[in-house]
Amino acid sequence: MHKTPLLDQLESGPWPSFVKDLKRVAARKPQTADLLGVLERSYKDKITHWKHGGIVGVLGYGSGIIGRYTDLPDEFPGVEHFHTIRVNHPSAWMYTTKALRELCDIWDEHGSSVLNMHGSTGDIIFLGTRTEELEPCFAKLTAKGWDLGGSGSAFRSPSCCVGPARCEWAMYDTLEACYELTQEFQFDLHRPSYPYKYKLKLSGCPNDCVAAVARADCSVIGVWKDDIRIDQSAVQAYAGGELKPRGGATKWDKLDIQKDVVELCPTQCMSWDGKTLKINNRECNHCMHCINLMPQALRPGTERGAAFLLGSHAPILEGAQMSWVIVPFFEMEKPFDYLKELMTNIAEWWSEHGKNRERVGELILRLGMRSLLEAIGVEPAPQQVRIPRANPFFFWHQSDFDAEAKGRRYDTRQGFVR
């Protein structure tokens, strides 16, 4: 074991210590001891000691393995190779202990015994092994029913919220959709063939617990179309303090229905006379605030589906983007054909026009939203924009004149009427 006086200072304190945890493994594994040695050196030098990855992988796959080598192989031979394996996680990160122990057995045998539960995309991350361990590790994983996740310019492992498995607000089956779409795009997940990464996250409601709007090119967020269901006696119980605000998630004992709910409604579509809570559902914008505050009194409607949003990514290159509404509502029923078709059509348009390492959201900025919408056959709708343009510099295409001649008009509720 290397001396780690700097890391040792992270063993104290109330939050669980990764240093303590890793030291247990280091006591039995030279490579993990060397990992702590390299990390200690970084703490001293204030610089990383990992080099760029080379091209490593398992046979037939172009993704799932991230090559990693230290720049100090002589001092820390155990981490000369220290590649990452991304193991595609199950929907909503639910496990049996049997399955998890099998994964631990495989990783104890073939790697560092260090892992992330979970990585940023959602995969189980096996952190650190040698090149010659990759194939045997992969064979053991697939024998137990596991496969690798995505990396590089590929479809990345989709992830989803806890959904109908344990949440009353799931507007569609996020777990099944996540599984089904992962299966549908297996080829693209393992063989990078897009201009850049392509991510999918599925949230069951506008609370967006997997941050789909910020962290996935393709963001599917559940929403309802009809009326919020109200239990007036439960509203009374919240007003009277028998039920706690937000199901007890706060320090406050009692809800002030007028101040906390009605006056904070962003569309001002609610009223409260001390006895009855009324909602003008036509004007509700599905923000979830009132439902979040009174989960026993208010429930989303029953005409359910999802919105499809596109384009989010972190700041590299053109600055961070959040996903934009493309399809405000569609039904999300198994086998999710509409979503599969939509994502395939988008990937085709992007693959045709995108530059190397250009995310789909950046391509929309470069070519214009109309280019995308026409390519995938989605009509313009006011839900797609926060506000219309303020400049007069808009294009007209021959197709607009043709449609005009045929008397096409737009109805805000029915869409285009031909």
Place this chain on the structure above:
Amino acid sequence: MTEPERKTDIGPPHYGQFLHPVIKANYGKWKYHEIIEPGVLMHVSETGDKLYSVRVGSGRLVSTDFVREACDLADKYSQGHFRFTSRHNMEFFLTDLSQLPALKADLAAKGWPIGGTGHSVTSIVHTQGWVHCHTPAIDASGIVKAVMDDLFEYFGKHDLPAQVRIALACCLNMCGAVHCSDIAICGVHRTPPKILHDKLRHLCEIPTTIASCPTGAIRPHPDKSLKSVIVNEERCMYCGNCYTMCPAMPCFDAEKGGVAILVGGKVSNSKTPPAFSRLAIPWIPNNPPRWPETVAAIRKILTKYAEGANKWERVGEWIERIGWERFFEVCDIPFTFQHIDDYKFQAYDTYRTSMHFKF
């Protein structure tokens, strides 16, 4: 003997085989939930069934020993099932609340904290840092540990005006997607890449390296025999994207790299739309092993928010209401050139065009 057939493209196991029996029986039938105490959720089904989920903090970077210990607890209390959340917490499922004290005692013995629900500070979503990444400006797990040690009191209580989501990314790539967090910790480089001319010609494709620069600061080297590039250092904003494409252009500097803090982002649609985090502090020295300046800066922002925010206000909603000029004042943060956006199309949307400001 024939080789066994090599399995590929099977995808992950179907989640159905991993569902707790009460979850399986009540899938899609949940009616409402309550948080009966910080870290303990009760979900009630249309069928009358109840499920108690006990949320436990974890460090994300864990060992197989840790996972096996969690499995032991899940076998003892949770019928052999448990899950991880989108923020790296663990959740054990109880069907009988009378087991809670025993589970709590077992968790306490391990030093595993219960909390992370409701109006708390929950586990920090973060990246790899010095433990595995080739482009970080800062470590990840170490800063997270130091910050959570300091904010520990907020993990197991619902004391804040709303939930506070903290995330960390160890460089501008932002793998941790910190760009929509209440408080974001972001590693930043502050020096242009140092070009290793003798290595570049062997390691890098010059056209892709030039194309990787978002500000167009990279040009072919005028001396064609070098087969290298030059950087217009005044245009470089140290994103490191060229280094990702070309290992002969490292941009690390042990002293000049550091931590930036961004605040006020969120992803939920509740009341206000999802929002980006905005720059609060452009640079804090990179100071392992416990990053005291970073920890202190976050505590200051969090406590000023806790004092100043109205009920239900997220960090960004509080700042919008009081105004950014007031935010910088109450948090004692100097306003600098770095706070004024000058990056591409997003910049002009942030300059003030109204007389709605305060002194």
